[in-house]
Amino acid sequence: MTLRKLLFAFFVLMCQLISAQNDSVNKLKEVVVSDKNFKKYSNSQSVLKLNDSIINKNEALLTDLLNFNSTLYFKEYGRGMLSTVSFRGTTSSQTAVIWNGININSQMNGSTDFNTVSGSDYNSISVKAGGGSILYGSGAIGGTVHLNNDFGFYKRFDTNLKLDYGSFNTIGINYKTNISNEKWSAQIGFSKNSSTNDYKYLNKYTWKGEQRWNQNGQYDVITVSANLGYKLNDRNILKLYSQTSNTDRNTSLVTETEMKSKYVNGFNRNLLEYDGNFGRFSTNLKTAYIFENYQYFADNSTNNYTYGKTESLIAKADFGYALFKSTQLNGILDYNRTNGYGTGFGNHVREISSASLLVKQDFFEHWKNEFGIRKEFTNNYESPVLFSLGSSYQFSKLYNLKLNLSRNFRIPTFNDLYWEPGGNPDLKPESSYQAEIGNVFTFKNISLTQTFYYIKIKDLLQWVPGKNGIWTPQNQDNVNSYGAETLLSWKKQFGKNSFGVNASYAHTISEDDESGNQLFFVPFDKVTASVSYSRNRISTYYQFMYNGFVYTSSDNNPDQIINDYTVSNLGIDYDFKFLDSFKLGFQVLNVFNENYESLENRPMPGRNFNMYLTLKF
Amino acid sequence: MKISKLLLIAFGISLFASCSNDDDNDNNNNNNDPKGNYENGFFILNEGSDTSGKGTVSFSSNDFSFFAKDAYTAANAGDLLGKFVQNIFFDGDKAYIIAGGADVINVVNRYTFKLIAKIDTGLVNPRYGVVKDGKAYVTNANTYAEWGGAWDADGNTDDYVAVIDLATNKFESKINVNTTANRIIEKNGKLYITDPNSTDKLSVVNIATKTVETPIIIGSSADTMEEKDGVLYILRGPFGSRSEIVKVKLSDKTTSTIAFPEALDGAGHMDIYKDKIYYTVSNSVYGITTTATEASTTPIVTATSVANLYGFAVNNDRIYLSDSGDYKSDSKAYIYNLTGTLQKELTVGIGPNGFYFND
Numbered sequence: 001m002t003l004r005k006l007l008f009a010f011f012v013l014m015c016q017l018i019s020a021q022n023d024s025v026n027k028l029k030e031v032v033v034s035d036k037n038f039k040k041y042s043n044s045q046s047v048l049k050l051n052d053s054i055i056n057k058n059e060a061l062l063t064d065l066l067n068f069n070s071t072l073y074f075k076e077y078g079r080g081m082l083s084t085v086s087f088r089g090t091t092s093s094q095t096a097v098i099w100n101g102i103n104i105n106s107q108m109n110g111s112t113d114f115n116t117v118s119g120s121d122y123n124s125i126s127v128k129a130g131g132g133s134i135l136y137g138s139g140a141i142g143g144t145v146h147l148n149n150d151f152g153f154y155k156r157f158d159t160n161l162k163l164d165y166g167s168f169n170t171i172g173i174n175y176k177t178n179i180s181n182e183k184w185s186a187q188i189g190f191s192k193n194s195s196t197n198d199y200k201y202l203n204k205y206t207w208k209g210e211q212r213w214n215q216n217g218q219y220d221v222i223t224v225s226a227n228l229g230y231k232l233n234d235r236n237i238l239k240l241y242s243q244t245s246n247t248d249r250n251t252s253l254v255t256e257t258e259m260k261s262k263y264v265n266g267f268n269r270n271l272l273e274y275d276g277n278f279g280r281f282s283t284n285l286k287t288a289y290i291f292e293n294y295q296y297f298a299d300n301s302t303n304n305y306t307y308g309k310t311e312s313l314i315a316k317a318d319f320g321y322a323l324f325k326s327t328q329l330n331g332i333l334d335y336n337r338t339n340g341y342g343t344g345f346g347n348h349v350r351e352i353s354s355a356s357l358l359v360k361q362d363f364f365e366h367w368k369n370e371f372g373i374r375k376e377f378t379n380n381y382e383s384p385v386l387f388s389l390g391s392s393y394q395f396s397k398l399y400n401l402k403l404n405l406s407r408n409f410r411i412p413t414f415n416d417l418y419w420e421p422g423g424n425p426d427l428k429p430e431s432s433y434q435a436e437i438g439n440v441f442t443f444k445n446i447s448l449t450q451t452f453y454y455i456k457i458k459d460l461l462q463w464v465p466g467k468n469g470i471w472t473p474q475n476q477d478n479v480n481s482y483g484a485e486t487l488l489s490w491k492k493q494f495g496k497n498s499f500g501v502n503a504s505y506a507h508t509i510s511e512d513d514e515s516g517n518q519l520f521f522v523p524f525d526k527v528t529a530s531v532s533y534s535r536n537r538i539s540t541y542y543q544f545m546y547n548g549f550v551y552t553s554s555d556n557n558p559d560q561i562i563n564d565y566t567v568s569n570l571g572i573d574y575d576f577k578f579l580d581s582f583k584l585g586f587q588v589l590n591v592f593n594e595n596y597e598s599l600e601n602r603p604m605p606g607r608n609f610n611m612y613l614t615l616k617f
Numbered sequence: 618m619k620i621s622k623l624l625l626i627a628f629g630i631s632l633f634a635s636c637s638n639d640d641d642n643d644n645n646n647n648n649n650d651p652k653g654n655y656e657n658g659f660f661i662l663n664e665g666s667d668t669s670g671k672g673t674v675s676f677s678s679n680d681f682s683f684f685a686k687d688a689y690t691a692a693n694a695g696d697l698l699g700k701f702v703q704n705i706f707f708d709g710d711k712a713y714i715i716a717g718g719a720d721v722i723n724v725v726n727r728y729t730f731k732l733i734a735k736i737d738t739g740l741v742n743p744r745y746g747v748v749k750d751g752k753a754y755v756t757n758a759n760t761y762a763e764w765g766g767a768w769d770a771d772g773n774t775d776d777y778v779a780v781i782d783l784a785t786n787k788f789e790s791k792i793n794v795n796t797t798a799n800r801i802i803e804k805n806g807k808l809y810i811t812d813p814n815s816t817d818k819l820s821v822v823n824i825a826t827k828t829v830e831t832p833i834i835i836g837s838s839a840d841t842m843e844e845k846d847g848v849l850y851i852l853r854g855p856f857g858s859r860s861e862i863v864k865v866k867l868s869d870k871t872t873s874t875i876a877f878p879e880a881l882d883g884a885g886h887m888d889i890y891k892d893k894i895y896y897t898v899s900n901s902v903y904g905i906t907t908t909a910t911e912a913s914t915t916p917i918v919t920a921t922s923v924a925n926l927y928g929f930a931v932n933n934d935r936i937y938l939s940d941s942g943d944y945k946s947d948s949k950a951y952i953y954n955l956t957g958t959l960q961k962e963l964t965v966g967i968g969p970n971g972f973y974f975n976d
Contacts, residue, residue: 079666207696208730254670255699257721257737299741304760304771464943520945553946553967554667560947600669601697 035101044390055119060193062117071506078252083115087142089481089510096139107310110413116247119190134372146227151185151229166610172194185229194220199605202595217252237275262300282320308342327514330358346419352378366394402438422472478513503529517556523548537575565596579617653728661965672702673966692730739788753781756798810837819966852887862882886929918957930972939969
């Protein structure tokens with residue numbers, strides 16, 4: 001029973017959305033987080049943590065979760081199709097996705113497709129706004145998305161199983177089992193999310209008058225995970241993370257007559273980690289092998305495809321030293337060797353080493369400072385010296401001020417450097433300076449975080465047509481991005497009734513330095529909100545998202561925009577209280593039947609339904 | 618020389634004369650002959666961006682008094698031409714708009730642009746088309762060779778000409794060309810086909826027998842071509858070596874060339890108009906007579922505002938140029954007179970790739 005209580009407490013604590021100022025999770029010694037530095041060095045930035053209970057309320061693929069619960073803006077080539085992100089007005093390769101502390105953005109195109117990731121494969125998903133290249137390297141300009149698997153070292157044996165069935169034959173099987181004692185901790189997960197995805201386009205008809213629908217849009221995303229932790233003793237922990245995934249997707253058509261194509265991509269990730277704690281000294285050693293590949297079938301009736309694959313070997317050594325009680329140092333050495341080969345860019349090897357130093361100084365409990373510096377060494381490009389400076393000052397229970405200044409970068413990808421024809425081996429990395437001020441107000445059950453930021457991005461990589469019409473990437477544009485983010489959370493218990501409200505609002509200006517135009521596909525405004533209410537066994541929730549209009553062309557032509565849209569979801573579930581939990585739920589997605597698209601001529605579905613069964617035992 | 622001087626004077630006068638006078642005259646003509654919005658003018662084809670999948674067609678009247686940026690959407694709200702609008706060809710009152718990325722040909726009334734039908738079978742990456750005796754002959758790139766792909770051999774040999782019956786708008790049959798196929802023209806019952814990639818041949822197809830005749834070796838990177846007085850003029854601008862115009866005498870298939878000096882490397886487009894061959898290198902336009910044996914290296918005009926010349930034509934005593942732009946936003950077309958004076962600048966769609974005349 002104590003275990004249950006602990007678990008319960010654990011989940012309740014995790015429920016607090018804004019955890020930057022909340023260190024409670026650490027007090028539960030049983031849980032070992034996968035990425036220690038994340039917690040340690042993000043006091044001066046805003047972190048949004050999405051736990052199990054929020055993950056379960058959203059559609060399985062990560063786009064949906066983040067779209068409805070964070071300030072991140074997504075554009076999707078139709079439901080379940082390629083989905084790219086823009087965070088704080090930056091490009092899709094300027095948001096880094098971090099898996100248990102390792103940057104997993106594609107080495108080939110620099111970004112992550114958020115419709116190839118199933119949220120349920122992780123214990124928690126955190127969204128950190130702002131620069132993070134010091135810790136996470138390339139791409140951490142707009143912000144970072146953290147996919148974490150944490151280990152509990154206490155006696156437990158529990159299983160979570162979520163089964164979904166919804167419109168357009170959407171089927172989800174998301175399974176996770178935790179087995180652990182004080183020495184061992186194991187986690188096995190499996191997820192399969194698929195859909196025939198043949199939804200009707202609202203109010204759209206062909207020239208013959210036939211109802212138009214999403215053709216060739218089927219997808220199937222499968223991921224298998226196994227994580228193992230072993231506590232040799234209180235000082236030494238070994239951890240092994242392994243994950244394999246395959247996404248098999250057709251690409252939905254813009255017009256009915258187009259050739260039907262298919263895109264298959266997958267990855268295999270393995271990470272071996274050692275944690276050692278020896279009083280003032282601590283060590284963290286990581287070795288990772290990451291494989292990613294894709295196959296593109298221009299005509300999916302044939303077996304002809306183009307492909308690309310990369311293999312990365314990563315070795316990381318992190319030495320921590322507590323100089324004083326208040327001052328901690330971390331020195332990190334990092335080596336990364338990536339071998340890439342494919343039809344587009346031949347066969348190339350890239351080696352990058354880096355050294356960084358991080359300092360954390362807590363003058364008092366309420367004044368925390370961070371400092372970091374990092375330099376990369378590689379033959380491939382000239383790498384800037386990166387730094388980060390941060391401070392968090394808790395003036396009172398009510399008010400916490402955060403300041404952060406950093407320099408971040410994004411390295412050219414294999415495609416940028418080696419694509420034939422056009423690849424440009426003389427590219428510089430994109431680099432950015434960023435400043436932000438965060439105000440965190442906490443009053444009783446209300447937490448309000450407001451962050452103002454300014455990012456100056458230099459040498460943006462753009463593919464432009466060169467002589468002879470061959471496209472080639474150039475360090476071309478400079479961008480100034482600035483804006484404000486507001487996160488609000490509130491929760492309250494009235495007897496048996498509990499209420500929760502979460503909301504976010506982002507106002508983003510992202511201007512090309514030369515033209516003064518807003519970058520295309522960056523909305524000025526985005527709002528999300530969710531309200532939940534539960535009483536006894538019933539819980540209901542409502543989600544809301546407003547996405548402001550975006551320009552679709554770089555010249556900000558007012559005739560060429562994607563209109564703003566507002567999408568709402570409604571859900572209810574009932575816990576039958578068999579086992580630990582046995583919930584049957586029903587959702588109405590896009591409840592007001594909004595006719596919308598995030599990319600021109602890529603309509604999204606109208607009102608649709610989902611049923612789910614969540615079991616815990 | 619006299620003609621060009623006369624022209625020069627004429628244009629000089631027209632520059633001083635107020636434009637509205639011209640407009641009035643042409644408008645009167647339009648009013649007398651109300652077939653639709655889109656006559657006595659020219660179309661500009663805009664490929665459209667890769668993401669939106671929407672190509673467009675712009676139209677300007679010859680006197681520039683009427684301009685429609687997206688003629689197809691204006692006439693057929695809610696319908697899409699398709700990805701990568703590549704070519705338009707005409708037959709009678711109809712225009713046939715090829716969307717290469719959508720494997721479709723949109724059949725419209727050439728004056729109103731109202732959709733009549735869509736030809737959507739038998740096409741795989743269609744490129745250019747011509748009409749002869751009620752049938753359209755459309756080149757299809759079929760599969761593309763990709764760098765190192767196992768099917769590159771297919772990509773380089775599987776191109777074909779689709780034969781389409783224009784009475785029914787149905788695909789009828791295909792003629793395999795056994796090499797790559799792109800631009801096409803028809804002369805005396807024969808189709809002549811060039812392709813700038815992976816071939817050094819001019820393909821010849823006999824329409825009557827639907828067979829491929831022995832190809833004529835002309836060299837690599839051959840693209841634009843035009844027939845005049847029994848001679849086929851073909852421009853080729855191979856990467857890293859000299860450009861040239863290859864002249865093929867159609868009666869006996871003999872070839873001769875007009876060699877270009879190194880200064881004209883990377884020649885792009887060619888068009889023949891009134892006994893003169895106009896060709897482009899980068900954003901400069903040059904002209905020589907059809908009987909010339911040497912290339913001119915003195916440009917008629919260098920369009921400094923054109924970053925990447927993407928569409929080119931000479932007609933109605935004007936030179937038409939378009940800039941590809943960044944393929945993400947609307948780009949521009951520039952119209953010069955034959956002596957290189959800018960007459961009009963038009964903001965058209967994304968990736969304008971060609972001019973077609975609707976007189």
